[in-house]
Amino acid sequence: MTALLILFFTALAALFAGLSKNRKSVQTISLIGSLLALASVVAGPVRGWDDMYASMLRFDNYAMAFSAVAILSATLIFGLTGWGFRTLTSTLGDNYGLILFSLCGALCMFSSTNLVMLFLGIEILSIPLYVLAGSRRDDLASNEAALKYFLMGSFATGILLFGIALVYGSTASFDFSAIGTAAAQSAGSSNMLRVGILLIVFGLSFKVSAAPFHFWAPDVYTGSPNLITAFMATVVKTAGFAAFFTLFATAFAPVASVWTLPVSIIAGLTMTLANTTALFQDNFKRMMAYSSIAHAGYLLLAILSVDNAGADRALMFYLLSYSIATICAFAVFIIVAEQKGDDTFAAFNGLGKSHPFLALVLTVSVLSLAGVPPFPGFFGKYYLFTAVFDSYPALVVLAVINSAISIYYYFKVIIAAWFQKGSENEAALAVPAGIRVTISVALILTAVLSAAPYLAFTLFSRN
């Protein structure tokens, strides 16, 4: 709750600061706010204060852990915005405000114990993003991204809501655990419940960009401003999966037989489709979009293993490693691409020679995304696969094959950075201090997560 309030008021402060003369202070304010919020979630739930509204928002270790992941991602992104948003003037405060609002929505999603709250959280998360996707207002690609995201997003909201209504009709409650109890009694015999669950699966699949509800993602990721894409790829994904998981673990676990088959189909389809399509991309952002879809496919495995004790941790760790790697990759990307005016892999050519540090960061993050040991991405995959291997060996094999396929396109980045020659007469890239600090922090985090992955789980074991 503290974090939610901090973020909300930070958003307000950012909005006002954006109107003031000293616009640059917005970043500082946002950073301080998000760091405070991070501190408060890392510190853990406060009894008596955080459990006041347990029927709607429960701030337990689970919620705090995922909140930490999302806020950390947002903090890192705020570290990049100083340079990333350098062209914004009058809308600077609005951008920060909307990002923070969106983050508030994510926090609601992590903590929600009620479908109403979950729905609101999703909308608070999404509506600012519809706008942010289109925040480069003169850019047609950005416009197109906003429209596609918005139209398809609201369409998906409709589907989700219909599902919620049906679930309500069959269980007479919006509360997760009450639904769980009712569902256990009816044991999935209710037709409305079954259809409702499936529609909710579809609606949430859209939010986490799982096939066949993923079509928006590549286009929107490509069209949106770079940092907004990074935000969508990390925070939104984290929020979507955390909500997906908590809902299905508490409410729908008793009727797992209803949804496991479609979810596994979605998972398999998502990873295969995304990985194979990504092979063809030469635009880095678009590749990252497909990569993010592919990761959604792997992450769905966690949903399938809701009854497994370690699945929540696996999900959290995966999202954490994935987010850090993605943000690092984007950090390098914006420096290179925005200064060279080139979104393709060719922008990275010769980076290893001119800026070995950037190339190193890029390499580490890409290897982590690919799941190559000993980088954190590997442990993420390892946790996930272990959690589902018993029940879905075939899916795990498919996932493994897919992560092998993914090597091909991830390595395009490495190849460009290290083995291709850059053009000679290129001006040296400026690496702003903010970004340098941010990626250094991210690199340290990566190292820590590689060397001692279990540290991340301490978030789960606080009292």
Add this chain to the structure above:
Amino acid sequence: MLETIQQIPIEHYVLYSSVLFIIGIFGVLTRRNAIVVLMCVELMLNAVNLLLAAFSTYLSDAQGQIMVFFIMVVAAAEAAVGLGILVMIYRNTKSTDISLLDKLKN
């Protein structure tokens, strides 16, 4: 009156709102004007509202109607933002035809 309503099986409401919902989907699929598409989405949301209200009555539970309020809230917010986006795009392209926006692909 209420009692007689109670004689209408809830299934009728379910099917009824399903039909409305699908009409909304159909509209979304077949119309090219973004504003009309948005209207069709509103129709989908209304189908949901109707269903929730029906459940609320049949279950004698107020939560369903509360949910309807929140859906209205969201619908209004979405409409505001959505129409804002449309206006912005119209300023750039002089069109609200969604088929024309297909530059981002593959």
Add this chain to the structure above:
Amino acid sequence: MSQYLFLTLAVISVATALLMVFSRNPVHSVLYLIATFFAIAGQYVLLNAQFLAIVHIIVYAGAIMVLFLFVLMLLNLNNATEPQKSNAWKVTGAIAAGSLLLVMVGALKGSTAAVAQVAHKSDVGLVQNLGRVLFTDFVVPFEIAGILFLAAMVGAVLVGKRDAKL
């Protein structure tokens, strides 16, 4: 009596909804949709949710649809008929939507028994009752909805703003 009312309103709402989808002029669509909303409001009344019905009319017909009309007028789309999609595409859409309807209806058939029959209370839809629930159990979402509105407002402002050129 009420069965007939239910049926009449249902037929009206479905018919106007279809007209909304099929009419070529966007303004007509808006008007048909408003008609649909009224029919749905009638259903709310039938369901003993009078407050809901009124709010529905005010919010949808009164606010949202007016907003739509306003935008249509603003963008000067009032009499322009939008370019139509090909018939083949419409058939595709119909097949897709139809099959979804088919599977949904098929899956939902016979779902009557699923709803628990509890002692009926006739006051659920009244303002007093709704207010009590909203401000006790649902006070958190109610507050949180504030963030939503604020965000939507800021968002709408952002997209509407014009950047001063650097």
Add this chain to the structure above:
Amino acid sequence: MNQLIPLIPFLPLIGFAVNGLFGRNLSKNTVGIIGSGVLLASFLLSTAAFNQVAASGPIQVTLYNFFTVDSLSVNFGFLVDQLSVWMMLIVTGVGFLIHVYSAGYMHDDEGFYKFFAYLNLFIFSMLLLIMGDNFLMLFFGWEGVGLCSYLLIGFWYTNHEYGKAARKAFIMNRIGDLGLLLGIFMIYQQFGSIAYADVFPRIGEMSLDAGIVTTICLLLFIGAMGKSAQIPLYTWLPDAMAGPTPVSALIHAATMVTAGIYLIARSNALYSLSPDAMHFVAVIGMATSLFAAVIGLRQNDIKKVLAYSTVSQLGLMFVALGMGAYASAMFHVTTHAFFKALLFLAAGSVIHGMGGEQDIRNMGGLRKAMPITFWVFLIGTFAISGFPLLSGFFSKDEILAYTYAHGGFGWWAVASFSALLTATYMGRLLYVTFFGEFRGTHEQEHHLHESPAVMTLPLIVLAVLSVAGGFLNVPHFLGGHQWMAGWLSQVIPAAELHLDHHTETLLMGTATAVALIVLTVTWMLYSKKANLPVADSAQAGLTRWIANKFYVDELYDALFVRPTERLSKAFHYYVDIQIIDGIVNGVGAGVQRLGAEFRKVQNGNIEYYLVGMVAGAAALMLTLWL
């Protein structure tokens, strides 16, 4: 003495190391003295060992444990018994003479030090082969001599053809080696050890399956075929004449090629259990003997004739082995070492004198210019042809006698025919080379000279041995005691010869008559100009086939070499690159194609996306019915 035994092989190794590492900086005399000196030392030590063996029986020395894997414990150890000490004497003795000879023969070669190093290495390997106390040690030497043979055949490496000949020798030897290796595996499997001391004495106690013994014997014999140039692995030996002549004398006549004989003689206990294997050995030996002798009739390269002669003689030795006359085979090994080394070295002297010329059609009448060479060559020829009382007379007759006794008249007749052919081509060689008119160029005639003493002295020593060597094993019916067979009897049980004096005399008389007649007839034929060999291309019919060695090389080329090469290319281009790698790349391409299809769905049009979502939802909804 026992401590000195390892010095016998290791002295040449030291010689190799010294000459090999520092020879470039040493004078040629020093190199020659070191190279020959170590051999002399080894020879003297061998004589000492001989005395020791004669006095107190076999000596066993173990240096260290080479490796132990389970029960397979292999020692780097030496066994000096009657058989090996005999071979040691031949190897070091003849080897020493050839070393001395080489100091003269190779004097002008820039690779002088290398040559001596290789020769020393060869002696080391050969001694390992002979002295090893187990089959693996034998195999070390076995491959080692093959390697040295390779190095020495390809000694003049700037000539690619010589290199090819060297490679051919090594590879054909390796084919045999594989058989030997498998034979060793099988011995280990049957006996749980590969030490001679564990194998041979226990054969009697063990009830071995006849099939297994035959297999072992045949596998060992494959090894012998390769090393001793028997059909079908004989073709390398004539090509091996590419090496310097002392090499041919040492390796390809006197010592290395007899390793096969030694192996079978050493394993006589095994062979005696397998009549089938012995029969096979005899058949192969006989066939080789005859076949090579026929080819020898129409060769014009002085060394090639001797090479085929060697193959033929080796075949004869295998016949002896196949007849169970192990000691006779060893006897022939000994005499053959003397006279064949002599012949080769004499031929080398001729080549030396002719300035490198090897074709006998360009020689003739050399007896005047090179008297010593002529006389020793004459002795060698007569010895190999079985001229009475020369060494070959005794050893060959002994073999023929055993052939008659064990194989019957047919075998004897064929063997005798082979001997007749031997006398024929040797006579032809002698007369064409040393009689008649000189047919070479003027320069050659001018250059023609007798070789220096360092070369002729060894020739003379060998000639003496060729004359007297036969008396080592004079048969009983001529009043001898078969001394050598008696010496070897500890290792090789003496074969029984059930022939009466009458038959023996008859056989010997026939052989003597044949040798004398043939030598006379060939003298009449070939000392005249009219019957001189003509150019290869002018020959026709059977002669042409013979002159071209029955096209065996071409046959092997077509059957094995070229198909392998073609297969190599086919495997590489078609199987490896097209099929296997094609499949690998195909999998990648398939994934990409799948991606290309998926990619089409993402066409940027929102309507398609929405329809996709709805259709997908409908399809997934179907799972409710599953």
Add this chain to the structure above:
Amino acid sequence: MSLSFILIPFIASALILLARPAATRQLALLATLANLAVTAYCFSCDYSQGMNCTFQAPWLPEAGFSFSLGMDGVTLLMLLLTNLVSPLIVYGSWSRSYENESRYYGLILLMIGALNGVFLATDGLLFYVFYELALIPIYFICAIWGGQDRIRITLKFFIYTFVGSLFMLLSLLYIYLQTPGGHSFAWNDLVNVQLPAGSELWVMLGFFIAFAVKMPVFPLHTWQPDTYVAAPTGGTMLLSGIMLKMGTYGVIRWMMPLAPEAAHTLTPTFITLAIIGIVYASIIAVKQTDFKRLIAYSSIAHVGLIAAGIFAWNKAGLQGSLIQMLNHGINVVGLFYISDLLERRLGTRTLGDMGGIAKSAPVFATLFMIIMLGSVAVPLTNGFPGEFLLLNGVWSYNFWAGVIAGLTIIFGAVYMLRAYGLAMFGEPGEQTARFSDLNTQERIMLGAISLLVIVLGFFPGFILNLTDSTVNRILGAVQL
């Protein structure tokens, strides 16, 4: 103790990469020599009772995954291989000056540390982690300093081997999930799992694919010749000298003990593949014109024999495979160094363009000959004892398998002698006549290798004794 095998190269690598000292080469060599010294010290430990010199630190305690290292005889041999060959590789690289030298040596040291880790790991997941970690530096080495078409080839190599090892991960995961209680990746716990017969086959196949790709075994070998040719010589040496032994080691340490029953069903197939590989690769090598590619194919043949010996799963086969891993490592490093030397002098690796080098460079010819003979497995060179034992092992497994595998001694002679003949014999050409003989550095390098070839050829018992007790234990624990 065991940790230092990993730490020394890693720290040296970090030093070189970050500080970029002037004496990069010397530091790299020093680090590898230090490792060799530690290896030598480890000879004194007792390995008859199982793992010794163990080290353990938690990594993921609740998942039963720890950073645990340990050594027994087999490990020691592999460490000897790695740390004996690695100074040669580093020193061999001195002959070339590479762009960004500090990166080159840094990556090599990283690779060496990871390789040591692979051999030391006693935890399944740790093994996997090192197994993959080793792949990253070598990928960079090959792709940065490689030759023609390197990017495509190395990517294929990376994906190929990565895919292979993912199957191993699946197998490891499966066994891990069968361990009782809170699950554990420790070798001891994994070994104690009794797998159901059906799934054990799959587990073994998973391992096999991973290791077969690495070795490589026919028909999973096609990445290898291309990669060897494209890689810089240091990379090729690492790949062929050490890295492919990860596969053979993996079979001995992990695959067979973890899925012993399935071995009974599958080893005939595996042996067949290995033997096909021997003959197939040998035949291809016969007509190769590129010397480096020829060595690559010969390496497939040699490793095929090693693999066959392991799958035969008897004392001779295993001991032979172990000693042969060491000796093949030494020989192949020597051969690739020679190929590099030829390329440096002549600018070509095509054998047809050479000839007559023996005349202009007698010292080189001699050392080349010794190393070549080691590779051909002439007795009293290091190649022989291994080949003898391997063939003996395969032969005891099956008569005809031994016979066909034995063809390697014939074909090996055919292609190696042909290559040697083409390069060294004949009349010197225009270029080869100017071929300068070895300089001091090259002499040291090739001299050291030749010395090893001969010494190990005369005294193989020393090496075999190192592994004897361990092999007995392994064979005792896993009986087919």
